[in-house]
Amino acid sequence: MSATSGVSPAPAVIAVENVTIAYGDNVVQKDVSFEVRRGEVFVILGGSGCGKSSLLKNMIGLYRPVTGRILFDGEDIVTAEGEDRLRLLRKFGVMYQSGALFGSMNVLENVRLPLDEFTDLGAEEKDLVAAAKLNQVGLLPAAARKPSALSGGMQKRAGIARAMALDPGILFLDEPSAGLDPINSAGLDQTIRELSRGLGITFVVVTHELQSIYAIADRCIMLDARTKTMIAEGKPAELRDHATDPYVRQFFLRQAEPAADDGSKGSRTS
Amino acid sequence: MSVSRPSPDSAETPVRVELRPGSGGVSVLAVSGRLDVSTAAEARDVALEHLAGFRGAALEVDASGIERGDVSGLSLIYELAEGRLARGVRAKVTGLRPELAHLLAAFPTEEAFAALEAAPPTGPFLAEIGAATRSMFLDVRAQAMFIGAVVQGFAAALRRPRLMRWREVGVVFEKAGVNALPIVSLISLLMGLVIAFEAAQPLEMFGAQIFIADMIGLVMVREFSPIFTAIILAGRSGAAFAAEIGTMKVNEELDALETMGLDPVRFLVIQRIFAATLLMPVLTAYSMLVGVFGGVLVMLTMGFPLAQIWAQLHGALGVHDVLVGAGKSLVFGAIVSGLGCLRGMQTKEGPNAVGDSTTRAVVAGILMIIVVDAVFAVVTYVLNI
Numbered sequence: 001m002s003a004t005s006g007v008s009p010a011p012a013v014i015a016v017e018n019v020t021i022a023y024g025d026n027v028v029q030k031d032v033s034f035e036v037r038r039g040e041v042f043v044i045l046g047g048s049g050c051g052k053s054s055l056l057k058n059m060i061g062l063y064r065p066v067t068g069r070i071l072f073d074g075e076d077i078v079t080a081e082g083e084d085r086l087r088l089l090r091k092f093g094v095m096y097q098s099g100a101l102f103g104s105m106n107v108l109e110n111v112r113l114p115l116d117e118f119t120d121l122g123a124e125e126k127d128l129v130a131a132a133k134l135n136q137v138g139l140l141p142a143a144a145r146k147p148s149a150l151s152g153g154m155q156k157r158a159g160i161a162r163a164m165a166l167d168p169g170i171l172f173l174d175e176p177s178a179g180l181d182p183i184n185s186a187g188l189d190q191t192i193r194e195l196s197r198g199l200g201i202t203f204v205v206v207t208h209e210l211q212s213i214y215a216i217a218d219r220c221i222m223l224d225a226r227t228k229t230m231i232a233e234g235k236p237a238e239l240r241d242h243a244t245d246p247y248v249r250q251f252f253l254r255q256a257e258p259a260a261d262d263g264s265k266g267s268r269t270s
Numbered sequence: 271m272s273v274s275r276p277s278p279d280s281a282e283t284p285v286r287v288e289l290r291p292g293s294g295g296v297s298v299l300a301v302s303g304r305l306d307v308s309t310a311a312e313a314r315d316v317a318l319e320h321l322a323g324f325r326g327a328a329l330e331v332d333a334s335g336i337e338r339g340d341v342s343g344l345s346l347i348y349e350l351a352e353g354r355l356a357r358g359v360r361a362k363v364t365g366l367r368p369e370l371a372h373l374l375a376a377f378p379t380e381e382a383f384a385a386l387e388a389a390p391p392t393g394p395f396l397a398e399i400g401a402a403t404r405s406m407f408l409d410v411r412a413q414a415m416f417i418g419a420v421v422q423g424f425a426a427a428l429r430r431p432r433l434m435r436w437r438e439v440g441v442v443f444e445k446a447g448v449n450a451l452p453i454v455s456l457i458s459l460l461m462g463l464v465i466a467f468e469a470a471q472p473l474e475m476f477g478a479q480i481f482i483a484d485m486i487g488l489v490m491v492r493e494f495s496p497i498f499t500a501i502i503l504a505g506r507s508g509a510a511f512a513a514e515i516g517t518m519k520v521n522e523e524l525d526a527l528e529t530m531g532l533d534p535v536r537f538l539v540i541q542r543i544f545a546a547t548l549l550m551p552v553l554t555a556y557s558m559l560v561g562v563f564g565g566v567l568v569m570l571t572m573g574f575p576l577a578q579i580w581a582q583l584h585g586a587l588g589v590h591d592v593l594v595g596a597g598k599s600l601v602f603g604a605i606v607s608g609l610g611c612l613r614g615m616q617t618k619e620g621p622n623a624v625g626d627s628t629t630r631a632v633v634a635g636i637l638m639i640i641v642v643d644a645v646f647a648v649v650t651y652v653l654n655i
């Protein structure tokens with residue numbers, strides 16, 4: 001680890017301890033440990049194929065790590081089963097890369113679904129709450145539309161609104177900026193910022209969009225595909241300026257990989 | 271008066287809702303404790319109990335005691351403020367902490383919410399009939415154009431056989447033909463057995479059970495084998511073609527082919543139609559054999575000697591019967607595979623699109639099998655074959 005931030009005022013809500021992720025014999029990441037603190041925007045970054053999304057899917061309990069523990073307020077989601085697991089799942093919401101909205105329902109119904117399933121609210125209250133969620137992400141005018149009639153950015157916003165339906169304390173976002181134009185991407189960053197500041201929601205965001213990282217991240221970790229380990233942890237600006245690992249600096253300075261065999265590509269800053 | 275109920279998740283901080291008289295005739299509804307998704311429903315129930323006999327002129331909601339809250343919980347405050355709960359009296363909300371006030375501001379205005387719930391306008395009845403008719407004609411047009419494109423693709427392939435992707439043809443032969451043998455065997459055998467058993471009873475009354483052989487032969491060879499094999503093809507391969515090509519359409523693979531200068535019809539469709547059309551007579555002939563075998567089995571159990579059954583079959587069935595059955599199957603194969611490919615190419619955007627195309631391919635395939643079979647029945651009757 002090349003840099004770590006010093007003070008930790010807020011308590012940890014998620015603790016990832018010595019997690020190793022593998023698909024069969026193919027080890028994706030070894031011995032990853034870090035903590036996510038309450039109320040912060042925590043970014044998991046790294047190059048393509050380094051296991052960011054795999055780590056996220058382990059954290060949200062979709063996959064089981066080969067070794068290690070993933071604790072939410074001290075409870076391990078890896079071993080939790082039945083009611084315990086359901087209770088842990090209720091602590092967070094997830095926005096998937098594609099939005100993962102249910103195509104047969106309109107946007108409002110998508111957001112209302114968790115409320116229908118897990119609350120005793122009346123039908124009108126559920127509509128109200130779902131409408132408020134959509135309003136929070138600026139999507140109320142599109143409430144009656146089907147997901148297929150939404151743009152990519154709108155689908156992601158709707159995905160966030162659905163993830164927030166039950167007011168979880170933690171939101172996981174998988175590649176929120178991927179495939180969005182700069183204006184939409186900045187708008188989404190702003191939404192994340194507002195939700196984090198205004199509501200104190202803890203965010204765990206997987207991304208490799210540099211501008212997004214600078215705009216939203218309180219702290220981040222970086223995974224490396226070559227060493228299959230976590231190579232950095234800290235604030236983005238610290239990592240950019242003080243990281244000792246050349247790959248981390250290269251990532252933050254957006255430099256191309258130096259060509260190994262011939263010098264034709266070179267090192268290029270774009 | 272006060273009612274409070276502990277929530278299962280928040281034994282330490284239950285939600286409390288109290289109604290008390292305030293100054294100047296204003297009643298005060300004090301909400302305190304934890305007002306979130308786990309307590310919202312009961313808080314609302316308690317508030318409704320308090321407000322059931324509410325006769326006051328003005329209502330104030332004292333929210334200063336709310337320790338924790340979220341959007342679900344604040345829906346109660348919103349409804350009170352909008353006059354949805356107390357006979358239309360809009361409550362004045364006081365003491366709400368800033369972060370909760372921020373959440374309350376997320377609720378839409380009454381007008382925006384009402385607009386949301388309004389049913390989408392439907393067009394006039396006549397306009398809908400018009401639109402449906404237009405879409406039907408457009409579909410016929412699309413089918414005609416598709417047939418044209420397929421014929422063009424075949425003509426090109428005939429001129430230059432290298433254009434045909436033979437490996438793909440082989441794959442379709444295997445998937446749609448060889449892999450379908452078990453189900454064709456089972457269905458044909460059972461059909462043969464069933465026809466024989468069903469025919470046995472009425473024919474017995476006339477002492478004419480030997481004619482089961484005629485019935486099995488004619489029914490299987492001329493009708494059931496071609497139809498059932500075609501229905502199996504529609505369910506297995508027509509659906510598969512629609513789903514494969516539909517998924518390619520959704521993934522922009524068809525666009526990629528077009529921009530590479532490759533015609534999707536020539537690249538994807540003609541191999542499938544060619545293979546399915548050629549393998550149908552083979553599958554159907556196999557089905558005829560197995561079906562007749564099933565009927566013969568039943569007759570053997572009834573005590574008829576094999577030689578007698580064979581002679582009866584020989585007299586009842588001619589080569590022309592087999593040719594009629596095989597000819598039908600050829601047409602069915604072309605129709606089913608063509609419709610599967612066409613529906614795949616017509617796949618629209620969206621998550622249900624591939625499923626819709628597959629359904630349309632199978633339904634249209636089976637419908638056309640029956641329609642074309644009826645045409646065949648009339649034509650063969652008129653021509654006396």
